Amino acid sequence: MYREYKEMVEQTVKEWSCDMEGCGLTVTRNSGCCGTATIMVCDFCGKHCCGKHRTVYYENEWTDDYPKFTACDECSPQADVAYEIAKIVAGRYDSFRDVALEIYNNMEDYEMYIDEIEPSPVLEMLWETDRYDCPLTGFATHNGDLCWFEIDDWDEYDTEYNLYKLTYGQAQTEQSRHAMFQELVGYHCDHVPSVYKNYKKTGREEEFYQARKSWEREDYKENEYLGKFRWDQFKYYKLPRHYDAGDDAES
Numbered sequence: 001m002y003r004e005y006k007e008m009v010e011q012t013v014k015e016w017s018c019d020m021e022g023c024g025l026t027v028t029r030n031s032g033c034c035g036t037a038t039i040m041v042c043d044f045c046g047k048h049c050c051g052k053h054r055t056v057y058y059e060n061e062w063t064d065d066y067p068k069f070t071a072c073d074e075c076s077p078q079a080d081v082a083y084e085i086a087k088i089v090a091g092r093y094d095s096f097r098d099v100a101l102e103i104y105n106n107m108e109d110y111e112m113y114i115d116e117i118e119p120s121p122v123l124e125m126l127w128e129t130d131r132y133d134c135p136l137t138g139f140a141t142h143n144g145d146l147c148w149f150e151i152d153d154w155d156e157y158d159t160e161y162n163l164y165k166l167t168y169g170q171a172q173t174e175q176s177r178h179a180m181f182q183e184l185v186g187y188h189c190d191h192v193p194s195v196y197k198n199y200k201k202t203g204r205e206e207e208f209y210q211a212r213k214s215w216e217r218e219d220y221k222e223n224e225y226l227g228k229f230r231w232d233q234f235k236y237y238k239l240p241r242h243y244d245a246g247d248d249a250e251s
């Protein structure tokens, strides 16, 4: 439906301009990738908006390749609220976009949900220390704080992790141990794409495993518990090599 509409518009409109006040960006070719284009149509008011004057909304910003809907700068304050409420009320099989549009247009019916909106924590999976098909244990950040994660429920679609916050001293220790691992063994357990490197023998692995013998196996279950989170709430859930291979087996 959207595609037909887009093609129809592209055949008749030769120029695309951002309708937002004071912008005036005009293009004669309107291309883009992953469901975005230089100029997009606001799903709420139909105005055209450029990348600087819009918000695109993903149902899950770390795992969705295509945004579900777009709001121009004029509509985005209310669209932000509709988006957050849609996350609460949309069932897994509803169209997230339809639910959000319905909420946007009937905001008074959904006011009772406004108090329930909680900002979700920013979770980044930094490196793993054990794996069997998917990460089992390792380290992640929760709103910037270093945490230890351990798999809880292992399910093809709903893998969940328990998160435990590290103390300052524990974080220092784990970071220096990981730096040692990187130097002596490699960067293949790192999830952050700018850090990750493919596995290659260093010849110094034994030095690391000798050093590790004197360490206690990491276990922070007595630490402050931050909650249980689904795999798709983490940025960098997948090892970068899995992106290259187009491997979705972990999802």
Ligand SMILES: [Zn+2]
Residues within 6 Å of the ligand: 042, 043, 044, 045, 046, 047, 071, 072, 073, 074, 075, 076
């Ligand atoms: Zn709009």
Ligand SMILES: [Zn+2]
Residues within 6 Å of the ligand: 018, 019, 020, 023, 024, 025, 049, 050, 051, 052, 053
């Ligand atoms: Zn603009």
